[in-house]
Amino acid sequence: MDDHPGGDEVLLSATGKDATNDFEDVGHSDSAREMMEKYYIGEIDPKTVPAKRTYIPPQQTTYNPDKTPEFVIKILQFLVPLLILGLAIAVRHYTKKE
Ligand code: HEM
Known part of the structure; x- marks a missing residue:
């Protein structure tokens, strides 16, 4: 393997x-x-080669343990950043030195 000019990684893969x-x-x-x-060692008997298994990825579900309706989550995702921004502007406004 060390002597292979293409490296050992390709061989291992x-x-x-x-x-x-x-x-x-x-x-x-x-x-x-x-x-x-x-x-050269010999020919492989194709019958002994295991069938290719196709990978089926698990179904992705969004994390929502308490079953909050999705539209509420969507609204909150929109409102929370706006609230933080509003809060930041308010704090800046009231703490600003004249
Ligand atoms: C007993 C089997 C093998 C022998 C004796 C062998 C030998 C060599 C030799 C002598 C070279 C230098 C370039 C040339 O003379 O063609 C080379 C390059 C290379 N080999 Fe192998 N090899 C073997 C198997 C493999 C396998 C199975 C792969 C792929 C999985 C592979 C991938 C490569 C790569 C990527 C290069 C570099 C090519 C380049 O940079 O142009 N080799 N090999």
């Missing part, structure tokens, strides 16, 4: 599967192909 396409995509030279003979 291709382990546990058929790496033929990965190997071919790089466009390895003839000398690389000759070198491969040295490391």
Whole structure:
């Protein structure tokens, strides 16, 4: 692995599967192909390769434990920043030195 000119990371990323396409995509030279003979172990029986499992991401639900109606949350999301801004302006106005 240390001797691979393409580095060990690419090799590790291709382990546990058929790496033929990965190997071919790089466009390895003839000398690389000759070198491969040295490391050739054998053909993989395709029947033994586990079927590809597709990842189904979990359904995203918004955190709303007390079941507050969504429109109330939306209004609050709009109003709270406005209230903070208003408060900041009011504080600035009343604490301003003449
Ligand atoms: C026994 C198998 C392998 C051998 C003997 C081998 C050998 C080599 C050699 C000699 C090079 C230098 C460039 C060349 O002469 O083509 C190289 C580059 C490279 N190899 Fe491999 N390789 C093997 C498998 C793989 C696999 C499975 C991958 C991908 C997962 C890979 C990815 C790369 C990459 C990315 C480069 C760099 C290409 C570049 O920078 O142009 N190699 N390899």
